[in-house]
């Protein structure tokens with residue numbers, strides 16, 4: 034969604050609120066299930082430098098990290114950005130265009146805030162058994178019969194667990 038800043042730009046120190054919906058159907062490839070309108074507060078400092086603030090809460094469908102089953106996941110993000118005239122430089126030093134003339138690409142700002150706040154890992158349930166690495170069967174639905182080759186996998190899992198526990 035594009036916000037027209039023409040009026041805001043006329044008055045230094047002016048603040049205005051906007052209700053915005055993301056215009057994309059997907060964020061980072063994950064379909065949006067539902068989204069509350071995002072209330073953005075935009076403050077014009079002076080000389081076309083603005084701050085944009087808002088709280089985002091939406092539900093995305095993200096595949097389970099282990100079995101790939103789609104999981105409806107609530108993602109929340111606090112958006113707080115300073116935009117200086119035309120350009121904004123992100124953390125990697127790359128120039129991102131959010132403004133074109135008097136038009137602010139609010140949809141893009143929201144999408145990027147959500148991407149920054151995506152969960153590292155989504156599980157359909159805490160004890161999801163995942164897919165068999167050999168045959169691809171969903172092990173939540175029962176064993177698959179590849180068990181003969183277990184030793185190697187078991188070892189790998191033990192090492193992984195040790196790492197996970199060390200990280201706790």
Ligand SMILES: [Zn+2]
Pocket residue numbers: 097098099100101102156157158161162163
């Ligand atoms: Zn799962």
Ligand SMILES: [Zn+2]
Pocket residue numbers: 165166167168169170177178179
């Ligand atoms: Zn199998």
